[in-house]
Amino acid sequence: MTGLFATRNAEIVITVCGFLAIILATVLTTQMIVKRLRETDSRMNELNAQLIQSDKLAALGKMAAGVAHEINNPLAVILQKTGWMEDLLEEEEFRESENYHEYKESLDKIEDHVERARKVVHNMLGYARKMEPRLEDVDVNSTLKQTIDLLKNHAIINNIEITTELSDDLPIIAGDQSQLQQVFLNLITNAIDAIGSEGLIEVTSREVDSFINVDITDNGPGIPEDKQKKVFDPFFTTKETGRGTGLGLWVSYDIVAKMGGSISIKSEVGKGTTFTVAVPAVTPEKK
Structure with missing residues (x-):
């Protein structure tokens, strides 16, 4: 009888250990699956964010082209009028003015800033077209x-x-x-x-x-x-x-x-x- 009880106890212990092993394996597997699902979900969120950013950049490129056109036109007019004012300054009555040099310096600054604005517009178009910088x-x-x-x-x-x-x-x-x-x-x-x-x-x-x-x-x-x-x-x-x-x-x-x-x-x-x-x-x- 003692041997029979010992055998049954051993079977019970083995069965319980088997169940525990199955439960432990199930828990570990579930944790791994949950972890991978979270990683996949995180990666999907990153990809979605990148897609949204790509759409925004594409829209920005289209907007840059439109803005560049709208800015270039008034810049051209400003530059044209600046040239006309410089021609006026070269007339004798203006050259003798005590403020001649101040006017001339102001016009030079206007031209410099117009040129800088044109470069900025040029660069905006460059980002839209992925233009390489000039060396x-x-x-x-x-x-x-x-x-x-x-x-x-x-x-x-x-x-x-x-x-x-x-x-x-x-x-x-x-x-x-x-x-x-x-x-x-x-x-x-x-x-x-x-x-x-x-x-x-x-x-x-x-x-x-x-x-x-x-x-x-x-x-x-x-x-x-x-x-x-x-x-x-x-x-x-x-x-x-x-x-x-x-x-x-x-x-x-x-x-x-x-x-x-x-x-x-x-x-x-x-x-x-x-x-x-x-x-x-x-x-x-x-x-």
Whole structure:
């Protein structure tokens, strides 16, 4: 009898262990299936988001073509009228005016800004058509100074100081000057917007391992670490609704990448943000 009970007990134990093993295997399998379903669902959401962004970019391309046409026409008229005013200034009665040089300088500035606006429109069409940037010799420091000069009044109005520490005798780079200026314009404008009012923006340039590095640092609120990975994604913005398109950094990243460079971010909440633009320098051997 003892042997029979022992055998039955062993069978019961084996049966229970078998059931437990089946239950455990079922639980583990279910967990794996749930995990894979979540991963698949997450991937599907990412793909859907990418499709939505692609649709938005396609719409943006069509809009850019229309906007470019609407802007180019008045720019052409402004340029034509500026030329007419310059011709008038060359007449004797105007040349003798005590304000002649001021008028002449103002007209020159109008022409410069019209030309810059035309380049911006040209670049808008380029993004729609995925146009490659033209390669020309670009002085990074000169481009930075021009950009800061454009934003000087905007910074002053917001009680923001922009300081520069630009390394002397930097080598030139091969790129598109107007597009590089747009990159700096986007980054410095973002820094001004991040600060809001009463702050400091530091702009530095230096050569590092055959690259020209430009740091644009603000003492704004900083960007949380989880959002730093997304700042170069299209349509992602940390600004309030209606204040940003989420395209500036994405476009800037694309421009610099096509020049063989990169943009990186370093930020700490409560202390500020630094964007570093690194573009390859042109050495005498490369020219």
